[in-house]
Amino acid sequence: MDDRQFRNAMGKFATGVNVIATEVDGEVHGMTANAFMSVSLDPKLIVISIGDKANMLERIRQSGKFSVNVLSCEQQEESMRFAGQKQFEDKFEFDQLGETPVVKNALCQLSCEVYNEHVEGDHVLFIGKVNELVLEEGDPLIFNCGKYRRLEALEEVLSK
Numbered sequence: 001m002d003d004r005q006f007r008n009a010m011g012k013f014a015t016g017v018n019v020i021a022t023e024v025d026g027e028v029h030g031m032t033a034n035a036f037m038s039v040s041l042d043p044k045l046i047v048i049s050i051g052d053k054a055n056m057l058e059r060i061r062q063s064g065k066f067s068v069n070v071l072s073c074e075q076q077e078e079s080m081r082f083a084g085q086k087q088f089e090d091k092f093e094f095d096q097l098g099e100t101p102v103v104k105n106a107l108c109q110l111s112c113e114v115y116n117e118h119v120e121g122d123h124v125l126f127i128g129k130v131n132e133l134v135l136e137e138g139d140p141l142i143f144n145c146g147k148y149r150r151l152e153a154l155e156e157v158l159s160k
């Protein structure tokens with residue numbers, strides 16, 4: 001099985017899109033990530049998966065904290081910025097929630113501390129304990145089959 005076939009298979013599973021953010025020595029680093037899952041209610045745990053080549057990896061290890069920011073359908077540019085898919089000249093201004101930087105206007109901001117870490121293949125799974133959260137109204141940005149999509153488009157397909 002080649003990598004492309006595996007990625008095409010994984011891409012069939014539609015997800016939301018998050019920006020993970022952390023701060024080390026006063027410098028904020030952001031990274032787009034769709035590998036995310038709710039893990040436990042008691043305690044409140046989530047998991048993210050970070051590639052072993054990502055600059056984000058050592059930053060999370062150093063800070064011991066990160067935020068998960070669920071993007072709205074108005075925030076494709078934020079996803080592209082933090083995936084390195086598009087370059088921007090302007091400085092990106094983060095908000096702060098608890099001890100982590102967060103993305104303004106995200107549908108959900110989760111401020112987490114690292115609860116556990118598991119190295120699995122070429123990714124590292126970070127279990128995050130959610131300390132604070134903020135919710136906003138709006139529709140999510142969707143990632144499916146390697147493309148950004150909006151929820152309205154999915155509803156049209158379903159109603160046919």
Ligand code: FAD
Nearest residue numbers: 028029030032033034035050051054055056082083084092
């Ligand atoms: P870098 O490549 O160092 O940074 C990413 C980009 O963010 C750069 O362009 C950088 O300039 C910019 N940036 C970072 N901090 C700031 C700041 N403070 N202000 C302004 N710009 C900043 N990879 C995974 O490991 N796990 C996933 O779950 C995952 N899901 C993805 C989902 C989608 C939809 C996409 C498009 C990509 C996904 N990726 C995922 C890939 C990942 O986003 C990229 O490989 C990313 O470039 C790797 O991050 P890095 O930490 O090496 O960041």
Ligand code: NAD
Nearest residue numbers: 006007008010011012034035049050051083143145146147
């Ligand atoms: P794609 O077709 O590569 O992505 C489809 C699906 O494949 C993703 O949703 C993810 O589940 C999986 N996937 C892709 N790359 C992976 C990787 N390196 N490790 C584990 N799973 C992976 O979509 P695309 O538009 O070509 O993606 C844009 C870029 O973002 C690519 O460079 C891709 O590798 C990267 N990406 C990485 C991850 C990840 O590391 N977990 C997830 C999504 C996208």
